Amino acid sequence: MHLPLEMKQGHDKLVSLVEHYFHTYYESLHRYAFTILKDNDQAKDAVQAVFLKLWEKRSTIDEEQSVKSYLYTAVYNYCLNVKRHDKVKDRYAAESNITGDDSNQLVSKEISQRIMSQVAALPPQCRLIFTKSRFEGKKYATIAAEMNLSVKTVEAQMGKALKILREKLLDLIISLVIFFLWYS
Amino acid sequence: MNSPGHIQVDEEVLAKYLSGEASPEEAMAVDNWVKADDDNRRLFEQAMKVWEGTNTGSYWQLPDPQITLTALRTQALAKSSGRIKAIRWSIAAAVLLLLGATGLYVGWQKKNALQPPLALITRTAQDITLQDTLPDHSLATIQPGSTIAYTPGFSGAAREIQLSGNATFDVTSNPVKPFRVRVGDIQVQVLGTVFRVWEDSQHIRVQVNAGAVKMYRNEDGIVLKSGQAGSYEKAHHRFITDSIPAVGTRLPSFTFTNASLKDIATQLEKAYGIHVVFKNKKLEACTMSSSFDNKTKEFIFDVISITLNVQCRIEKDTVYISGMGCNE
DSSP, rough: HHHHHHHHHHHHHHHHHHHHHHHHHEEHHHHHHHHHHHHHHHHHHHHHHHHHHHHHHHGOOHHHHHHHHHHHHHHHHHHHHHHHHHHHHHHHHHHHHTTGGGGGGGHHHHHHHHHHHHHHTHHHHHHHHHHHHHTOOOOHHHHHHTTOHHHOOOOHHHHHHHHHHHHHHHHHHHHHHHHHHHHO | OGGGOOOOHHHHHHHHHHTTTTOHHHHHHHHHHHHHHHHHHHHHHHHHHHHTOSSSSSOOOOOOOHHHHHHHHHHHHHHHHHHOOOOOOOGGGGEEEEEOOOOHHHHHHHHOOOOOOOOOEEEEEOOEEEEOTTTTSOEEEOOOOOOEEEEEGGOOSSSSEEEEEEEEEOOHHHHHSSEEEEEEEEEEEESSSOOOEEEEEEEEEESSSSSSSEEEEEEEEEEEETTTTEEEEEETTTTEEEEOOOOOOOOEEEEEEEEEHHHHHHHHHHHOOEEEEEGGGGGGGEEEEEEEEEEHHHHHHHHHHHHHHOOOEEETTEEEEEOSSSOO
């Protein structure tokens, strides 16, 4: 006669476990999905779909590390699937035309302009790779093929670009944020 | 903290991550690295800024986790029960109320002199999360093993809920009829929007992320505003406002697309527990598009002033908007 109660308690525990994972990994997973999809709504859908699956198979979740790996891998696969269907690109392009540039316009235009001038000052190969990646939205593999380089070289050059830009722009970003908070 | 597979996180891996090229293992390594150290987190945020500065599309903005979780629960419920309830959401007024142990509810029932009305509606979530639309169209999401009770049609001067266990309330605004949750021997009254309540053996704690709440017992109590936390010592029946504002409190996020200034004001009123007064009613029809993430109300009203060419004057909890008209 104890079994039903124990089963109920076990069930409750599993539901709260899923919610625990949700609170722990929601932000990280959403950001990860966003880096791939470049779309906040699509990224949210991806994370939601992955958690819904986890919810359905909650009776098999136990060990935290394996759940974490499962979540990241499932988000990754889900996002690649979405991209493969090319839905994102169309939607992304459509949205950019309508409202994309309105978001946080005050800060972004100012910072963008200054960052652009810093991008122009990057070493030639570094600049070309960064431009293809950031402004033309090309994948590392595509850039490597176009420039007859290894993917590893593209990775290294992108890292170099980030390092240079981050250091140069650090002061600028801080001063601009303060400027807008105090003088706007 | 060890990174999975001992991936060394440097700018190369960060650039890969931000470019959407990171494998799940690399993404995990980046997230572990960010969490491991404040310096790492700062470096990461700077890298994100560089990426945002060179972007041509949207920025990363985290959607409200509570809204996503509620949607998720609804989906899970629909899947498991095969039915979908039509639910009205009032997103901006989402009130998060999480309560810990259940033991005190029994204690409250014994101590409290208030007689429950005859026809009390009781909702208990058994095995799965239960969604219940309250008489005022507020939404209660009741966790398994938890119970709420209220009067039909919320008869009476206030909207009163008795709670045992965990529940999330998504509350519609109605200033003349306060929304109160009774727990233990105290009450939590909604004055604004997002707050959290939890209890342990000695305390009941409330932390307010946006808006304001009042926690009280009989005549004694405290009002907590955005960024504040307070606690109640059960043994001494004493309320304490934490002197240091809670750190790491995120301010709310908004995305307005061609929204009228009236709608924007309504959302900001809920989120920040403020009152917006239009000195020129014509200004309500002005529209703007913008998004704000983790910004103070002062910042947001500054942006509104510039964008719409209006004057916003903040006096305590009231914002006066004046001006001739808006830029079209």
